[in-house]
Amino acid sequence: MFAEILTIGDELLTGHTVDSNSAYIAQKLTEKGYWVRRKITVGDDVAEIKAVIGEILSRKPSLLIISGGLGPTHDDVTMLAVAEALGKRLVLREDCLKRIEEFYRGLYEKGLIDDPGLNEARKKMAYLPEGAEPLKNTVGAAPGAYIECKGVKIFVLPGMPREMKAMFENEVLPRLGERRFIQRKLLAKITDESKLAPILNETLKRFPVRIHSSPKGFGKYIGIILFGEDEEAIEKAKKFMEEKGIRFEQGW
Template sequence: MPRIEIICVGNELLMGLTVNTNASWLSQEIYKLGCVVARHTVVGDDVDCIAEAVKESLKRRTDLLILTGGLGPTYDDKTLEGVAKALSRRLEVNEQALKQVEAKYRELAERGVIAKFELTPTRVKMATLPSKSIPIRNPVGTAPAVMINYKASKIFCLPGVPDEMKAIFTESVAPIIKQLVGDLSVAEGCLEVKNLPESSLAPILDKVVEKRRGVYLKSHPRGFEGSE
């Protein structure tokens, strides 16, 4: 089974201003594909923190690393800069990504969403990627996602906006995970137990797990022991 990790970037996550629904959604979707995410990491909009998180993940021989957030045009969108630093690669304007950004803003101008089409420096920033990156079409927003092959690992940088992240993952990332996983699948079930404290159930769970190494059991008690 491939090792998959998720790094979510954003000061708003660390400050508690935004709930990290991206990591939860990604983990659920990856689980449906037959894998379990090994680790969630949250870092702020800081180049060094992002770079360190990426390097630490790669040291753990992560097969597929997914980052969310920090791909936009503003000063605090620093994910790609952090990834470039971690991989010792330079940032450069990617012509394919620039064409994607240009097409999006031309469309917005034609629809009257923006006054006129311009490739401003902040828009070009969204097409400035680590060298050897592969831009991925964003069907919802303006910032392309990014795929980077680094040694035996694949790194995906996805937008933090949930609708954009979900669309790109479903269209471009999930098929790659399916290739890595092959025919592996996950089966699950739920058993309701009444009038039995969790401490009494625990020894039974121990025996099952000991005999079935590939099985994961999780009890979800409602209320405290002794309550109905």
């Protein structure tokens, strides 16, 4: 199963905000056994977002995670773009509207805002693509959305990291189900990646595993991560590399 991640926001493209969301999502999906093939960032433009979603869906991933652009301001256009990309209309969700109203009333009662009313900007966040399931935001105001299209599971999450992480843990992960997935981190006592490359290539051909490698320890080692669903296959892959002359130390 493979996944793609789409993060949205002009601030990500200008460098004013570092995209930590896609790194978090990729790590969590990898732990769940998904192969994240692409991470894409686009600005707050309906046509651009719509076009990229169309391109992603044409590749038929198992899963698409979208983050950012769900707030009340003029440049929060993600839900509209998702709806247009899927050929659906935006519909007002009364359950979401009630939750948003409760959120702002809570802020008002704490003295954090001076008006708890539902103005048009706040009401905007209660519009979801037709047929989408709302995802509860336990930290902020804007709900997320879950919808399937042509076999692709699509999750639309907030861009604020605290909100995104809470929604991912509470709403996304339970919908992905349980899947056994193993990661084995190793340190190879070899400094020349070009000599390691043919061994890794042969390992990938022989065993049902994925491999990631990167320099570690100031050039003294190369870190290797073996990914797979079968612990025996991972052990056989490791043994095969050792037979090819690779010496391993404890993982980092």
